[in-house]
Amino acid sequence: MMKKTRTLLFCLLLFFVLIVSLPLILPLNSYKPQLEKRLSTLLQAKVQLENIEFTYQPLPFFALNGIKIDEGAGKIEQIRIPLNFFNLFKYGKSLKNVEVEGVHLSPALAFSLPKRFAALEQDRITLGDVVLTKASVILEQGELGPIDGVMKFAQNGAMADLQLADKQGHIEVHLKPKGDNVGLTVQATSWELPLGYPIVFERLYMSGEGSPEGLVIDDIRGESYGGVLSGKAQLTKQTEWNLQGQLVAKGVHTEPLSKIFSPATFVSGRMDAEAQFNYRAADYLKLFAHPAIDAQFLVREGAVHNLDLVAQLRAGETPAGRGGQTRFDTLKGKMVMRDRSVQLQSMVLEAGKFNAQGAVQTGGSTLNGAVSARLKAGVLVISNQIRIGGNLTSPTLSSGSAARGGALPSPTEMIETPL
Template sequence: MSKNILIGLVVTGGLIAGAPLIFPYSFFKTDVESTLSKLTNTKAQIGSIHFNYSPVPQFTLAQVVLDSAETAAIERIEIPVSTHNLLNWGQSLRDITLDQAQFSRQFALDIPNKLQPRADSKLKISRINLSQASVKLETSTVGPVNGQLRFKADGSIDDLLITADEGRAELQVQPAEAGTFKVQFNAKGWTLPLGYPVQFEYLKLIGLANAEGIDIADIRADLYSGLVTGNAQLKWSQGWSLSGQLFGKNIQAEPLIKVFSHITRTSGRMNADAVFKYTSADYASLFKQPQINGRFVVQDGMLSNFDLVTPLKSQSPTVQSRGGQTNFNTLSGGITIANKVVQLRSLSLDAGKFRSRGEIVIRDNAIVGNVASQLAAGAVTVSNQLRVTGTLNAPELRSGGAYRPGGEAPTLQESPPAEPSTETAKE
């Protein structure tokens, strides 16, 4: 019995592949267009039909248009002559590949309705592979991406699975209520595309999408041995915007900070929270202008390239160049990032008998700020004021000399540190 089935499959496949020797495939093009129109609930147009024998036997529908070229244009639709497709001829097709498909945003959102089986259609699709697919927006394009559309037994869409970055990132989209989609993103060993190579051990986002954007209700990530949670909203109806809040706990500070500053950095365990917002006219430039406000506390660490203790040893004016370190029990403060300027405010470093307070501004790699320090050694208390200049990689600490202000630490100037000068920024 199985032998007869095998022979039948071979004969059927041979007849299909040899059909163009008797009739050209263009002879059947109108019927194929009619079938494709019913499957997609559109008006389908096919440029040409071919049969390829390698690498696998398959039919190729080339230059396919659904409704219009602006709505959906597909370079190739590949239909394999597989055992499943031969055994279920006219009833089910599996592993169809859409190669270099480009959809409008409205068409992409309406795909669940477009591929909803018609009552008079016996043919159902069980799996569609997407290769280099993209969605065209008003001023930009999302993609290309690779993925897979999977279908339920009744022929309706079950989910869309998109993979990226050699399988390290995976996006699952499932139709929900009318016009909405459940969205889940999972990634392992993945670098976030925000301009800096921050790598997550694991990242999971869960949200709900519609025509206006995505509401990301739950963010969970393993980042440098710590935990990050939060939520966000991505909007694209009028330009692009991404906003939200994040909470970090027990993160190793040094590998994270080294992403932004390899030389001047700090070690220790960090807790932090931040609100952020990115806005842009198009997706391509969305992450170029961050607006971030946050707070942080780092415990049991070391500040590298900043020696705050040595200037306290001299009562004469000194200039200390890069190098050295400062150990601490706690380092805390606030951070604001906007217009390519980083402000570190209300900085507080405590290390037992030594403590410092300061404000720092970083712009174009130039750094300026003020730091007030105090060291209590028995009955003697030594304090000083430092002016911070130079660059982030090579800061300079300028002291007017250490003094003994009756046991009171010097206070910072009321005004914030000046913006880095153009000359300093170019150093």
């Protein structure tokens, strides 16, 4: 019994030594034509290999280097195939634990991969989960990526799901075949969406459908600054990239949100809003460099901080100074964002016996605008126009009087609205 056991162990050891030594004996690059043909069949494209090598560390694996697909439509820096018992015994039929590094694909090739895998019914090599690192999509200018992920396949060998995620764990993307197109779902937590301003979403879910012509996102749901969001969007590419869509927000805390645009002169309260956005750029990587957003908003039971309009109105022609706040029951208006300029137009502030109408604009670190204010106290009614100027950290107020011939222009005249 002991003799048989030793013989078995000796045979296994000999087999292992033979397998490990085989790559050192065989001329691996002589198999390039066969591998190129097999990969070409798998990807339904012309594939060329630069070379094949074998390494023992960190674990034994074959490396296919410098893969070119369809004369530059795509390239892969390296495919690693581990030397394990499963891959040896299933040679030519199935592979597991394959790793692919440095994937660079054109949009057309990337979107066609699920269809190419599904079209291959015979002579198929079934794959387990394929780990992707440094994957990106080649654009006319620059690349979209890199990002890491896992490509999953069904039992029949067709592509089932492509999972992508950032290293910080803030965003996860799923791509699944959907006819000739690709179904898309995005889930994110504590994620700063690149809208041109550092707006953070506590939670965000998006789903839609992509094709080489563009992307339609028909369901957007999320939470941001204590409020809930919903909306739709569409990304297209003709002569330039164009992203447009709508968002509806309810119950948003305006204090942290407004501080993004104006850190000292900000607004507190709860806001409902409806916004339309439209981003355009020749280069996808610069798509969010020029924000273009129009929004109607209503803020309830809050205050404008570092601006005391009531004190200024009571002071008449004497400047009331800086600081303080203007409390309100409701504040509504329209916000227009163009590049780094934010305009608040057609604003109406209601606070009991005090009300004001006006428009304000910020650009860089400056703040300017005009407000028509009215305060009723018993039979006495005080009304005047107030000019707002200075920088965002230290705004100044001054009053104008028509009786003295120094009336200010109306708020709608003072703030231009280039839509």
